[in-house]
Amino acid sequence: MPASGGGTVYAITVNRTREGSYNLALVDLDEGPRMMSRIEGVESVKIGSRVQARIADLGGEPMIVFDPQGEA
Amino acid sequence: MSAASLRGQTAIVGIATAGTGAAPGRSAIELLGEAALAAIADAGLALGDVDAIFAATSTHAMPVLSVAEYLGIRPKFFDGTNIGGSSFEMHLLQAALALQAGLCDVALIAYGSNQRTNGGRLVSMxxxxxxxxxxxxxHPITAYALAASRHMHAFGTTREMLAEVAVAARGWANLNPDAFARGPLGIVDVLAxxxxSDPLTVADCCLVTDGGAACVMVRAERARDARHKPAYLLGGAGAAWHRSISSMPDLTITAASESGPRAFAMAGLLPAQVDLLMLYDAFTINTILFLEDLGYCPKGEGGRFVQGGAIAPGGRLAVNTNGGGLSCVHPGMYGLFLIIEAVTQLRGAAGERQQPRCEVALCHGNGGTLSSQVTAILGSGATL
Structure with a gap:
């Protein structure tokens, strides 16, 4: 299935650890499937926010992450 | 042949726990074994009477074999189904099937963990x-936090409502001398x-304790000779919809919405006819989800349902009277402890927290990341 990279945040949490905090989100892709990922550059976003996929280096591995689009 | 043919055919006649809380220096199998021997004695039976083993732990790849060898018995039927913390509610159903089919006569269901004193954090395979x-x-808090975030977004559930679940559990724990976490706890304490993992604080999470538990199950005709009042299995059903949280279709609707109605149908009972609810509260959001999915309030209303001490001592519905996984005991896989408390209440042996009328108790087990849901309904002899 071709994916446009557009998605909507379905659920989100911020894991708070001694080493720092990072979010984990479930993102509903515009084409239907849901995936776990991170929303980059922000601590968190509201559920329902629009996000756009890009490939980032996460610990040496290329991974799909998402950037917020417009108002977070 | 219908599922209802299982109703009341088997009963739990022995229960025990061992080393709940902190049991320094003791292994998981020791705790399991101590609970098993005590449960067999509680049933008025001898170790040699046991001919079937049902077990799952967080540390044994082949738990049935480990338990059989440790106890020195040679079971002729066994099942080690591991679907997480709800495994033991499924074991009740498996044991009932095997007993009713005549494949065994005395079934032992057992669990043990030393996760608290052996490392202080959740042990999981x-x-x-x-x-x-x-x-x-x-694992597993991220998954439950995601579910809580979705519930808050969809239905206006608040952190205060989640906190109410932890406060109610503590209220019950304060009536239970065997509970691990006792003392005052208010909503402000939970919030602080x-x-x-937003929105879940450490007080929204279950305890990390040690503990063993076991129960013994026989056919109904044999149960009449037991030392204590039997707890009959009236209904049981499981449902599994996903493994990983990213594959859960709707994070606000669990498979309890399927297992619950099937268990009620087998038992021939309605939710309002249950005197005690034992709901697997790994996190505060669980209790809210299961109250909704098992039919105690409409979907989305669970947060408002628990407000005002509704499920605390003196409230309108008795939920998790031992103090739950949140305040009583949670040694990694908690499902068997739901059964222990249900049977204790059905026997009328719950001391200060005893429910004045307890003829029907529902145990709802949860496993994985809201993945496996198993509902078991137990009843006193009056329900047959």
Missing amino acids: SEPQWQEAPYKPR SRMV
Whole structure:
């Protein structure tokens, strides 16, 4: 299935650890499937926010992450 | 042949726990074994009477074999189904089937863990999910936090409502001398606790304790000779919809919405006819989800349902009277402890927290990341 990279945040949490905090989100892709990922550059976003996929280096591995689009 | 043919055919006649809380220096199998021997004695039976073993632990790849060898018995029927913390509610159903089919006569269901004193954190054999692992979710709290976030978004559930679940559990624990976490706990205390995974604080999370538990099950005709009042299995059903949280269709609707109605149908009972609810409260959101999915309030209303002490001592519905996984005991896989408390209440042996009328008790087990849901309904002899 071709994916446009557009998605909507379905659920989100911020894991708070001694080493720092990072979010984990479930993102509903515009084409239907849901995936776990991170929303980059922000601590968190509201559920329902629009996000756009890009490939980032996460610990040496290329991974799909998402950037917020417009108002977070 | 219908599922209802299982109703009341088997009963739990022996129960015991061992080393709940902190049991320094003791292994998981020791705790399991101590609970097993005590449960067999509680049933008025001898170790040699046991001919079937049902077990799952967080540390044994082949728990049935480990338990059989440790206890020195040669079972002729066994099942080691591991679907997480709800395994033991499923074991009740498996044992009932085997007993009713005549494949065995005395079934032992057992569990043990020393996770608290052996490391102080949840022990799990659950493998990372390939599609989630690179993002480093913390197992299992991330999944439950995601579900809580969705419930709050969809239905206006608040952190105060989640906190109400923890406060109610503590209220019950304060009536239970065997509960691990006792003492005052208010909503403000929960809200001020350390945030672990938004919106869940450490006070929204179950305990990390040690503990063993066991129960003994026989056919109904044999149960009449037991030392204590039997707890009959009236209904049981499981449902599993996903493994990883990213594959859960709707994070606000669990498979309890399927297992519950099937268990009620087998038991020939309605939710309002249950005197005690034992709901697997690994996190505060669980209790809210299961109250909704098992039919105690409409979907989305669980948060408002628990407000005002509704499920605390003196409230309108008795839920998790031992103090739950949140305040009583949670040694990794808690499902068997739901059964222990239900049977204790059905026997009328729950001391200060005893419910004045307890003829029907519902145990709802949860496993994985809201993945497996198993409902078991137990009743006193009056329900047959």
